[in-house]
Amino acid sequence: MKKILILGAGRSASSLITYLLNNAKQHNFEVTVADTSLDLVKQKTAGHPSARPIALDIADEKLTHDEISKADIVISMLPAFLHPKIAAQCVAMKKHMVTASYVSPEMKKLDADARKAGIILMNEAGLDPGIDHASAMKIIDEIKEEGGKLLSFKSYTGGLVAPESNDNPWGYKFTWNPRNVILAGQGTAKFIENGKYAYVPYHKLFTRIEKMHVEGWGDFEGYANRDSLSYRSIYGIEEIPTLIRGTLRMPAYCEAWNVFVQLGVTDDTYVVEGSEKMTLREFFDSFVPHGKGDLKHKLAEYVHIPVKGKVMDMLEWAGIFENRPIALKNATPAQILQAQLEEKWRLKDGDIDMIVMQHIFEYEKKNKKHTLTSSLVVKGDDAIHTAMAKTVGLPLGILTKLIITDQLKLKGVCIPTIKEIYDPLLNELETMGIKFVEKSS
């Protein structure tokens, strides 16, 4: 029997658990699902005969150690900063490990010891990072094999709401960690375009958007992610003249979000004095220069938007002019904004989320330029098996299965950028409806 330990049974673990339990009988899996909430684990495993639900607090070092020692492979759905600690134990006890998080410097340091121990520490095995790596590298390797020369690679991903559930002017609802959405883009975006470096500070990020069409799904907008430059070495395309990775949103979202950025209300570094006694209107008012005229006109002038129009409608819909009490004590601007948007951008019963990913490659072959577009759209099945849960959980599950059934002969710290990993991963994802559509011109 192959023993799999899943640490953490939160939202993003649903499709992972279902997948492994569905595969349990055929491959003789025992799937231990551990979470601080035993109720949650029982609910997610639903009495499945191959499931072993347990209560586990990661702070309980003895129990954690015991459970890892019993397993053949550990999937950590814990917050990313906990991964290196779990990984060190996995190395010491010669257990494989899988995560959906970026390889941290601490994780990287375990590579030699993991090789010695003969185990795999598989990271970046979710959607983004994860499916993005696999699908991009498949095409990059193919172009290279055919003697093509890459000129440009742009890749955008968005966790959005499906068109049938899109009923607000932002075209957006929270389908994932709201805090990450509020703080998205802080810092400086770095990419390369036509051989020139580009640095975009946060306060300019949402003005430098790229319009993008996804066939059959309409128009979107993308803003650049923080660090595209590092992907040149990750993907082995050091000489590529254009490389941008970014985040997809519905049209107009970026222009309206930029108002929040310009005002400074996404700042998470200080506390707003007396926030518990303020209304939302007063809060927003304190970010607009004092002076004559009503708040709406002053704000419009300050952030250079028309006082009537789509963007102002979006702001009004978000409730920023309402005299509604904030009630949060010692809150940062970002926390106040998040609390308000959690009201507004909440998924309703029956709402369906949607993942959109699109890669656009330009390359030269035999003195001819080509464009290749590869697009993935995944909708959620329901409120549990959301598109996000599927696209994060299924790659984790598939790679776990490949490792534990000895179909991957790798050792050490890995990510799904190599053919040995991405081929079986993408093939199985396709059978589950997670399929890229390619278009050449």
Next chain:
Amino acid sequence: MKKILILGAGRSASSLITYLLNNAKQHNFEVTVADTSLDLVKQKTAGHPSARPIALDIADEKLTHDEISKADIVISMLPAFLHPKIAAQCVAMKKHMVTASYVSPEMKKLDADARKAGIILMNEAGLDPGIDHASAMKIIDEIKEEGGKLLSFKSYTGGLVAPESNDNPWGYKFTWNPRNVILAGQGTAKFIENGKYAYVPYHKLFTRIEKMHVEGWGDFEGYANRDSLSYRSIYGIEEIPTLIRGTLRMPAYCEAWNVFVQLGVTDDTYVVEGSEKMTLREFFDSFVPHGKGDLKHKLAEYVHIPVKGKVMDMLEWAGIFENRPIALKNATPAQILQAQLEEKWRLKDGDIDMIVMQHIFEYEKKNKKHTLTSSLVVKGDDAIHTAMAKTVGLPLGILTKLIITDQLKLKGVCIPTIKEIYDPLLNELETMGIKFVEKSS
């Protein structure tokens, strides 16, 4: 004999050393000046009979301890982060201490022990913080004593170049730590205006300037400092409806500096790849959207300035369009900008610096509103006794003299906000030409 130990003999220590040596005979001072460079110390003490020049590296803990043990009072001109360590030794050995730096949390923690030891830890005893505290509190206390009610307090200070040495379109040269000028304002400025909080993010800071006239000296512009709100409790004016502290610059400076902020070239958080191989023009180009047209037009459009005019002239004068090699390796944008401006904003032989400080109070007395403006302008004597060296060094020297001659009966951590300190301080500064001009209306 009263033994004074000065740690650090850098630029800002010149007037302090001169002042204490000038007072040495009358008060029987021995002034030990310690620096890693014995040459520098010898140069600054110039063979004065009351001076004892020594070489001291603060990393040499034994020698540092010995020297503190021999002194009655220690003046630390070291970087601020070193003050708490020196202060702890002063407390242990019952020696007074004086610094020109803000009271850090670590310094504050020493208050009770300093009181027990019967010594003074005098901080914020320079210009800003220092003279600003003393001069503001004198007026605040007077208004309160006369039954006045404060409505508004605005206070701006600038370290500038004197009009006769002002020969560039920015009206600015580095007269102080260039790095602090490059990074000035990063974070969020917080102040209160007409009873409403105001939060100004960095990318808006240099657009929200206040024009200010200083009688006899012309027009200036001020931008808000990071934290004005904390001064309500420091100055005992918790209920004041308007309180802003800021930095003074010459007109147009802020508008042109804002171009650097908008571009993102004042960022000090990441390294520009291959900076050693770039020219300044290429560096600035990487902060401007790629596209058709020449750099100047693209930049003007991106940051919303006219392609011809005062601001563009200032940018051109700064050399940002020049194909001049940067040659700095692994440099941050802020470091690249600093290196360039250090070339451009260098004080020439004979150049004279100038400190401008202006407080504007509004208050109500017997149902009548009053405005009181208190202004200080100090010019440097020469390249050694600059306005900055005088306005930082003389308060340090005067307060040292007052402490060591038993004219201050305080104990513990102090700053010059109380009458017992500010009255003798301001009186003696006046005799040395550092005199505020008050104007009521």
